[in-house]
Amino acid sequence: MDHGRRPRGGLEQQVLAALAGAPGPLTPAQVRDRLDGDLAYTTVMTVLARLTAKGILTRVRAGRAYTYRLIGDEAELTARRMRRLLDAGGDRTAVLTRFVGTLSADDEQLLVELLTAAESSTEQG
Template identity: 55%
Template sequence: MSTTPPPAEGDPAEGKRRRPGQLEAQVVTILVEAARPLTPGEVRDRLDASGALSYSAVVTTLTRLFDKGAVTRQRDGRAYRYGAIRDAAALVAERMSRLLVAEPDHTSVLRRFVSTLNERDEQILRALLNEDADP
């Protein structure tokens, strides 16, 4: 059973811009939930049944995801079908890693990042770090 994700905060369907990477995450979620690879039109229909999202925006997003190695692509007639390789969480983690690598002062970036976490996320991060520290 595939479910259409609800409009996310910043979704153009609500008259606001998407956050960077948000459309990619939504597309990957659709592909992960699909029982088979999807065409761009099928992805668009599952993302936005109203038709407000352009076909070209979906094709561009799928092409970028393919170039990043996040989705597979196979020819199906004149179109391509796309399938997920990674989930949305992996894409976000990869984006965070790229941003960190781009900044030479990792300590300051990580310190500031941790200071912005809510208590629950900080506890999760501490548990993950402790998990890695255990022999």
Template identity: 60%
Template sequence: MRNRETSAPLPEGGGRRRGQGELEAQVLAVLQPAPGPVTASWVQGRLAGDLAYTTVMTILSRLQVKGAVTRHREGRSFVWEATADQAGLAALRMRRVLDGESNREAVLTRFIVSLSPEDEQVLRELLRHTDDEPED
């Protein structure tokens, strides 16, 4: 049996297969309230479902590359700490897409034109607010 959303085989038990972005968001949601830097095993134990340790490590490594988490060695293992929340991760993704385009103005124009009137108003207010802030 195949998953209609991704056309990938469904996992054992027929459950829905989660996408990479969904897993990254779940890991960040676990890391945000952590009492400090934590191990991958700590993260794994607090995630819903039965994710393999290697899967958790892969997600943490991808988040590190994106700048959403940091790690440092503690003893023989690494400990991880969130540097971005879910909104920050989405902003990092948006920035990476924009940085990969040669015609940034066209991309930004198409993005703005596609916004709902409410989102466009929020963006205008945010831009107005940043224009009012003094530069360092």
């Protein structure tokens, strides 16, 4: 077992954190400078390309390079991840039932309120 390896998705999370903490879009070199360790530029480029392909980042040409930024805030990214996991799962009813079963009473009440508000806005719109 290689103890030097990052957990699956760990580097993506580090790149996302670097971009989230930045005051604006970053070049791959700037992302690399914000990360711990000696990563190859090509490794950072690969991660940025994958995150862009997943619809998490957007890139804009800035001179000879591209700059990258998050498409949404942390809440939106988490919601997208949750949706992707739900879509990848088999039995949606079982997944949602288990998810709701793990919620605190406060979170469950908040979910009910959000669903009610969403239903009301759908009926009005």
